[in-house]
Amino acid sequence: MSTMPLPAKASLSQLRARAKELRKAVAKGRPDAIERARVHHPAYDEAGFTLRDAQLTIAREYGLASWPELMEKVATELVEGRELHRYFGVELNNETWDLLEQIDETSPTEDQERLLYGAYAACLHWLEAGNEANHARGEHLIARVALRIGRTEIGLQHARRCLELVQAFPEQMADWDEPFAREALARALAATGQPAAARAELDQARELTGHVAGEGDRKVLEDELAKGPWFGLTS
Structure with a gap:
């Protein structure tokens, strides 16, 4: 799967906000959001895409295995x-x-x-x-x-x-x-x-x-x- 680099001076607060937005978009049935989840988190439950599912999707979009790894990577820049x-x-x-x-x-x-x-x-x-x-x-x-x-x-x-x-x-x-x-x-x-x-x-x-x-x-x-x-x- 394709990944993208973290933005310069990434903020975990901004990334968390993105995860919330992704969760809402999947719940509303937006095709682009569902495709992102399908590509990066194929095991998610379509009946209940949680915030943790969204966070994992965001982390994998940046080439990381988990949300905690993303948190750690961002924190190392502080x-x-x-x-x-x-x-x-x-x-x-x-x-x-x-x-x-x-x-x-x-x-x-x-x-x-x-x-x-x-x-x-x-x-x-x-x-x-x-x-x-x-x-x-x-x-x-x-x-x-x-x-x-x-x-x-x-x-x-x-x-x-x-x-x-x-x-x-x-x-x-x-x-x-x-x-x-x-x-x-x-x-x-x-x-x-x-x-x-x-x-x-x-x-x-x-x-x-x-x-x-x-x-x-x-x-x-x-x-x-x-x-x-x-x-x-x-x-």
Whole structure:
């Protein structure tokens, strides 16, 4: 199959955007997109072309065997050290959020593991490149992923750690960090059979959301609070 060279100063964010566009195009039945998938990823399931399928197609178009290899190749062009940790922290965080709604506890085990390990890896890189706010946000992501794939006790552990960091370092936090922390803890408590405590956290998350200054940030929080699963807790 023919391949093409990576563009100069390639950005993984741009490549991820291309993968999202390809996924949508295949879903809409565009012949050019379907042909790209057929040539570079002939084993894909025509009934469900996922973001991971699109990413693999993009990677193979550039002559690489996998999306992680593409990530590594792009990253080698960046400076080493702290900035490299920051780069991987951002990219792994974004990729994990992208995949979060596509993978759950009914998904293949390897997909569940990759999702969870991606969240852990993002947090580890932020420990090297960020501050306690970045750490708290990493803990939040781990909690959400763990709950999504049925690892409820792990989810509760990391949700508690997220709130602990938010409360210990308020000067480093944005006004939306605490409501997000309480949202994750509410889900985790509900998932582990503690509905009264979960309701109290959810009520606090909603109240704090109303005090978030930025309209865009407030909307993001409201959208997350509207999403399930709430594990039996009436949202």
